[in-house]
Structures are given as C-alpha cells and as structure tokens.
Amino acid sequence: MKRRDFVKNSVVVIAGASVPLAALDIVDPNEVLAANEDIHWAFLLDTHKCVGCGFCVKACKTENDIPFEAKVTRTWVERYVFTKDDRRYIDSPDGALYGYTESRIALGKGEYQEIDPDNVGKAFFVPKLCNHCETPPCTQVCPVGATFKTDTGPVLVDKTWCIGCGYCIMACPYGARYFNPIDKVADKCTFCYHRLAKGLETACVNACPFGARKMCNIRDINDPVTKIILNQRVGVLKDEFGTRPQAFYIGLAQEVR
Amino acid sequence: MIEQVAGMVVHGQAWTVKELFVLPNEYIYWSIQIVMYPYMTGLVAGAFVLSSLYHVFGVTKLKEIARFSLVFSFALLPVAMMPLMLHLQQPFRGINVLMTPHFTSAISAFGIVFLTYAFIVAGEIWFVYRKHFVEMTNELQAKPDRTGMDSFYLLIYKCLTLGAMNLDEESLQKDHKAVKFLASIGIPVACFLHGYAGFIFGSVKANALWMTPLMPVIFICSAVVSGIALCILCYVLAQEARKFLAKRKMARWANDPQAPTIEALHGAEQSEVAMTANYLLYFMIAAATLEILDMIFRGYTQVKSWDILREVILERDFTKIFILQYGLGNVLPFILMMLPGRTVRRTTIATVLVLFGVFMMRWNVVIGGQAFSLSFAGFMDYHLPIIPHDMETFKEGLFGALTVIATPFVLFWFLAKVVPPFLKGDELH
Ligand code: SF4
Ligand code: SF4
Numbered sequence: 001m002k003r004r005d006f007v008k009n010s011v012v013v014i015a016g017a018s019v020p021l022a023a024l025d026i027v028d029p030n031e032v033l034a035a036n037e038d039i040h041w042a043f044l045l046d047t048h049k050c051v052g053c054g055f056c057v058k059a060c061k062t063e064n065d066i067p068f069e070a071k072v073t074r075t076w077v078e079r080y081v082f083t084k085d086d087r088r089y090i091d092s093p094d095g096a097l098y099g100y101t102e103s104r105i106a107l108g109k110g111e112y113q114e115i116d117p118d119n120v121g122k123a124f125f126v127p128k129l130c131n132h133c134e135t136p137p138c139t140q141v142c143p144v145g146a147t148f149k150t151d152t153g154p155v156l157v158d159k160t161w162c163i164g165c166g167y168c169i170m171a172c173p174y175g176a177r178y179f180n181p182i183d184k185v186a187d188k189c190t191f192c193y194h195r196l197a198k199g200l201e202t203a204c205v206n207a208c209p210f211g212a213r214k215m216c217n218i219r220d221i222n223d224p225v226t227k228i229i230l231n232q233r234v235g236v237l238k239d240e241f242g243t244r245p246q247a248f249y250i251g252l253a254q255e256v257r
Numbered sequence: 258m259i260e261q262v263a264g265m266v267v268h269g270q271a272w273t274v275k276e277l278f279v280l281p282n283e284y285i286y287w288s289i290q291i292v293m294y295p296y297m298t299g300l301v302a303g304a305f306v307l308s309s310l311y312h313v314f315g316v317t318k319l320k321e322i323a324r325f326s327l328v329f330s331f332a333l334l335p336v337a338m339m340p341l342m343l344h345l346q347q348p349f350r351g352i353n354v355l356m357t358p359h360f361t362s363a364i365s366a367f368g369i370v371f372l373t374y375a376f377i378v379a380g381e382i383w384f385v386y387r388k389h390f391v392e393m394t395n396e397l398q399a400k401p402d403r404t405g406m407d408s409f410y411l412l413i414y415k416c417l418t419l420g421a422m423n424l425d426e427e428s429l430q431k432d433h434k435a436v437k438f439l440a441s442i443g444i445p446v447a448c449f450l451h452g453y454a455g456f457i458f459g460s461v462k463a464n465a466l467w468m469t470p471l472m473p474v475i476f477i478c479s480a481v482v483s484g485i486a487l488c489i490l491c492y493v494l495a496q497e498a499r500k501f502l503a504k505r506k507m508a509r510w511a512n513d514p515q516a517p518t519i520e521a522l523h524g525a526e527q528s529e530v531a532m533t534a535n536y537l538l539y540f541m542i543a544a545a546t547l548e549i550l551d552m553i554f555r556g557y558t559q560v561k562s563w564d565i566l567r568e569v570i571l572e573r574d575f576t577k578i579f580i581l582q583y584g585l586g587n588v589l590p591f592i593l594m595m596l597p598g599r600t601v602r603r604t605t606i607a608t609v610l611v612l613f614g615v616f617m618m619r620w621n622v623v624i625g626g627q628a629f630s631l632s633f634a635g636f637m638d639y640h641l642p643i644i645p646h647d648m649e650t651f652k653e654g655l656f657g658a659l660t661v662i663a664t665p666f667v668l669f670w671f672l673a674k675v676v677p678p679f680l681k682g683d684e685l686h
Pocket of ligand 1: 130132133138155171172173174175177243
C-alpha cells in the first residue's frame with residue numbers, strides 16, 4: 001500500500017468510525033430526556049380531603065422497602081387540633097403509619113392529652129413528603145454530589161455514593177430526610193421515580209382512597225391536576241426559605257410549618 | 258423481612274428524646290463527634306495562630322511557647338479529621354470527598370483546605386527544625402558506639418534532613434525567611450480552616466439557631482481562645498514536669514551539662530505564661546462580644562423563630578449556656594486573670610475553665626441547634642451515650658469523644674521525640 005493510500009484509507013476508517021459514535025450521541029436517550037422540557041413532576045395535596053387513614057404511609061413503606069418498625073418515613077401525615085380556648089395540638093405518631101384511630105393527642109415521652117370533642121375549634125390533617133424543591137438546599141450542601149435534582153424534577157440520592165455525613169438532612173427545612181436504617185445512607189421520598197419511569201403514579205397517590213394526593217406533569221397545561229395548581233389558590237410549605245417547593249397544598253393553614 | 262428487623266433502631270434514635278410535636282424523621286443527627294469537630298479544628302487553628310505571633314510579628318517573649326505550640330498544632334492536625342470520619346455513616350467512602358468534591362457544599366473543600374494547611378504546618382516545622390535535624394544527624398554519625406536505637410534515630414533524622422545538610426549562615430537565614438513566610442500565609446489559612454467550620458453551620462438556612470453570617474467569625478475567635486488556652490495549659494504542665502526532673506536531676510538530665518536549671522525553667526514559664534495570657538484575654542473579649550451581639554440581635558429583631566429560640570436559650574438550655582458556658586467558661590476565668598497579682602497557677606486554672614467554656618459553646622451551638630423541631634412546636638433532648646452497646650454508641654458516645662481527645666497527646670509524645678518542643682539552655686532568652 002502506498003503511503004498516500006494508507007492516509008486516505010485511514011481517513012475513511014476514522015470518519016466511518018466516528019459516524020456511528022456521533023449517531024449514538026444523538027440518540028442517547030438520557031440526553032433526549034434531559035433536553036425534554038415537557039416533563040416536570042409536581043404534587044398536589046388537598047388537606048380538605050385527607051382523613052388521616054395513613055394508607056399512603058403504609059403503601060410508601062411497602063413500595064420502598066422501609067421497615068414498618070423503623071421510626072422514619074418518606075411520607076407522613078400530621079394532625080392539627082385547635083381548641084376553642086386557643087390551644088394548639090399537633091401530633092404524628094409513627095408518621096401516621098397506622099392511621100389516626102385514637103382521639104387523644106401524643107405529646108411525646110409517652111404522654112397523651114385527651115381533648116373534649118365539644119371544645120374542638122378546628123381540626124385537620126396535613127400529609128407531607130419531600131417537596132422536590134426547585135432550588136433544593138439539600139443537594140447544594142452534599143459534599144460529594146450524591147444527591148441531585150433530576151431533569152424531570154425529582155430529587156434523588158445515589159445510595160452507592162453517599163458518605164452518610166447527614167449534611168443534607170440538616171439542610172432540608174422540611175424534615176423530609178433521614179438515614180436509611182438498612183443502607184446507612186441518606187434517604188427520602190423519590191416521587192416513586194421507578195414507578196414514574198414505567199408510567200405509573202406514585203404508591204401513595206395510588207393508595208389514597210380519598211384523592212387527597214395527586215400528581216401531575218406541571219408542563220402539561222391540559223392535565224386536570226395542573227389546571228388546579230394553575231387556576232386555584234394553592235400554597236406551599238415554608239415559602240420563606242426560597243426553596244420553591246413542587247408539592248402544592250389546597251387549604252394550607254398558617255400554623256402548618 | 259419485617260420480622261428480621263423488628264426493633265430496628267434508626268440513626269439518632271438511641272440518644273434522642275422527643276417532646277411535643279417533632280417531625281417523624283427528626284433526630285439529633287449531629288451529635289458529640291460534630292461537637293468535637295469544631296472544637297478540635299479550633300484548637301489546631303488557635304495553637305497555630307499562637308505560634309505565628311512569634312514567627313510573624315516577632316513577639317520574642319513568646320519564643321518558647323511558640324515552638325511548643327507549633328509542634329502541638331501538628332499533633333492536633335490529624336485529630337481534626339477524626340471526628341468527621343467517626344461520624345460518617347459510611348466511613349470507608351470518606352475518600353469520595355476528594356474524588357468528587359461538590360463545590361457548592363461547605364464540607365467538600367474541607368479536604369483541600371485541610372491538606373493545604375497540613376502542608377504549611379509541616380513545612381514550617383521542617384524549616385524550624387532543619388538545623389536540629391542536621392545537627393542530630395552529624396552528632397549520631399560521629400558517635401562511635403551506636404546502639405540500635407541510635408541507628409534508628411539516625412535513619413529518621415537523615416530522612417528528615419531531605420539531604421539539605423548545609424548549615425552556613427546564609428542557608429540558616431533562608432530557613433528563617435521561609436518560616437516567616439509560611440507562618441504568615443498560615444494565619445489566614447488557619448483562620449479559613451476554622452471560619453470554614455463556622456460556615457458549615459452558619460449557612461444552614463433550615464436551622465434558625467445556626468443561620469447567621471457571624472458564625473464563622475465567632476468560630477474563629479473562640480478557636481483562637483481555645484487554642485491559646487490549651488497551649489498555656491500544656492506548656493505549664495510540661496514545664497512543671499521538667500522542673501520536677503531538674504530538681505531531682507533525674508534520668509538523662511543528671512549528667513547533661515546543657516540540662517536546664519530550675520531557675521531557668523521557672524523564669525521562662527513565668528514570662529511566657531504572663532505574656533500569652535494577655536493574648537488570651539484579648540481574644541476572649543472579642544469572642545464574647547460577638548456571641549453576645551448575636552444573641553442580642555436575635556432577641557431584638559424577634560423574627561418568627563425567636564419564640565422557640567427564646568424558650569431554648571432562656572429556659573431549657575439556660576444552665577448550659579449562661580451558667581456553664583458564660584459563667585464558668587468566660588466570666589470566672591476572666592476575673593481570675595484580671596485580678597491583680599496574677600500567678601501562673603491562677604492562669605492555669607483559668608485556662609482549664611476557658612477550655613471547658615469553649616467546649617460548652619460548641620455543644621450549645623451543635624446540640625442546641627437541634628434542640629428544637631423544624632415544626633417550631635416541639636423539642637429534642639440529647640442523651641450522650643455513655644456505656645457503648647454497639648459500634649454506633651461507641652463512636653458517637655462518651656468513649657468516642659475521649660478517644661478523639663486523647664489522640665493528640667499520644668501523637669505529641671511521639672512527635673516530641675523527634676522534634677523537641679522545648680529550647681535548649683543557650684537558646685532560652
Ligand atoms: S423537601 Fe427537603 S429533601 Fe426534599 S428537595 Fe426540598 S430540601 Fe430537599
Ligand atoms: S448524607 Fe449523603 S447525600 Fe446527604 S449530604 Fe451527606 S453524602 Fe450527600
């Protein structure tokens with residue numbers, strides 16, 4: 001082979017080899033999804049509809065393999081009771097895993113408070129979960145980048161890379177994070193990322209018999225849930241932290257923090 | 258699976274007691290080791306700043322204690338890292354911080370800042386002691402009947418000289434310049450190292466007690482306070498031990514003509530301690546001013562979190578903050594040192610109190626910051642695990658903390674064999 005031919009052939013081979021690489025690059029599904037501005041998951045919670053049954057908590061723990069005994073939870077329900085003489089009681093025993101079957105309020109340290117039903121001014125339940133904040137302080141503080149915001153919204157933890165420093169747990173203003181007792185890494189609600197990927201709704205949305213929990217793609221303005229968020233008066237938790245939560249609430253009271 | 262894990266304890270549950278409404282996932286996640294972490298880095302930074310007072314600003318009266326604190330600062334260095342490692346849930350992944358540092362995080366650059374600082378201190382020690390290394394090498398080499406131990410030391414000293422055996426006036430002058438240079442860049446780096454620890458807390462917006470831009474500055478001042486106090490304390494203890502040796506003419510001092518006399522030791526101790534105690538006072542005033550300013554500001558502005566903070570500061574943690582931290586740890590030592598006729602003994606007692614006070618300050622910041630719920634409607638109590646019943650309660654319990662405290666002294670003991678922290682007779686002023 002002449003030197004000239006060799007050069008020519010090499011050029012052809014290199015060019016030929018780079019084409020499929022480039023082609024792969026173009027159809028890389030991750031990049032396509034990353035560029036996909038059409039999906040952004042959001043959550044809607046209607047506190048008027050929640051009855052504190054705790055089905056969502058059970059469903060979540062079952063779906064995500066968080067032992068029932070472990071006193072941590074990805075989602076929980078809080079109970080607020082305000083009496084007519086302006087006393088405020090809040091509790092969430094076991095995160096409402098077993099539902100609110102008792103009328104007495106847990107005060108911690110094994111103490112309880114009985115409340116006269118006639119004295120109750122207002123009472124309601126508030127389901128909570130990770131807000132998958134738009135500007136999450138939890139991902140900002142992770143020293144190794146083990147927790148991150150995905151392109152479609154959910155904030156996730158890479159459990160193979162987390163060093164378990166707990167900084168993200170400290171940084172979340174909502175108490176959404178904890179240490180997973182089995183994996184020994186930071187853990188939290190994932191918006192059931194694995195289910196979303198299969199086109200399913202989250203386990204808690206699926207389990208709620210009263211429709212207090214709903215999910216939507218907030219970029220799809222024709223989605224009925226998106227319409228509620230856009231058209232009605234909804235609130236978010238602890239707005240003052242500038243985290244821009246993506247879990248919206250209907251009927252939020254100012255006492256809920 | 259659920260049966261298997263019955264009675265499963267999640268991290269933090271073992272030492273957290275919740276009261277009223279606390280969110281289900283809230284525990285005292287940052288416990289005693291995170292109290293130790295700023296405490297130990299503070300001591301490192303403070304000891305270094307003290308040594309720099311001599312090397313940079315030429316406060317010659319501090320010559321001996323400066324050298325002592327430089328070596329001590331080096332012994333403390335690895336210990337600044339220890340509590341962080343002990344507290345990680347995945348300690349073997351600690352190296353990830355250097356592999357994939359995520360620079361928006363205040364902890365991520367810790368490894369880098371820490372290593373930079375370590376190199377500066379090591380470099381400074383090397384330049385200060387190069388002469389000593391060379392002299393020792395020559396001396397041991399000239400020795401006709403070397404024992405096994407001598408040969409071992411010879412090897413160490415030979416390596417430590419790094420082949421730079423020149424001891425003429427010019428090269429010593431160069432050493433001196435290098436020390437000065439390293440010490441002067443060391444001060445900002447030491448402050449950075451510790452201010453940084455303050456930033457780790459001060460930047461957590463979720464925590465009403467921690468979030469204040471004053472935090473790094475408060476941390477730096479109290480770091481210097483604790484570092485100086487520890488150096489005085491250890492220096493006095495060491496001098497007392499040496500006085501004892503001198504009195505008895507014990508051990509190898511018996512026939513060493515260069516061994517210091519009691520009078521020399523006593524004189525050195527007096528003047529060094531008197532001088533250092535003044536610096537201690539200045540920094541104590543600065544630290545207390547800032548801390549009180551912070552508290553007054555919170556009380557005056559009364560933002561939303563003040564209700565719960567007031568309850569924590571003025572009621573639940575009152576003893577820990579006002580009696581132990583400010584009373585015992587600030588006011589009392591201050592009085593002890595300000596009263597006329599200050600003696601070494603009184604100063605030493607004061608330094609012990611100051612060290613305790615700074616420890617309480619760290620405690621009140623770290624644990625106090627987690628004493629109330631994010632819901633502002635409940636409280637958490639921390640019960641330090643004393644008797645360990647598993648690895649976790651050991652690491653994050655009393656014994657874990659004691660291990661951290663004991664390590665620098667052990668390291669110092671070994672270090673002092675190679676780099677003597679005290680000056681020889683003719684070098685004393
Ligand atoms: S709610 Fe907490 S854990 Fe979830 S994204 Fe926001 S800050 Fe992070
Ligand atoms: S606990 Fe894990 S995810 Fe959280 S900040 Fe630390 S390393 Fe990152």
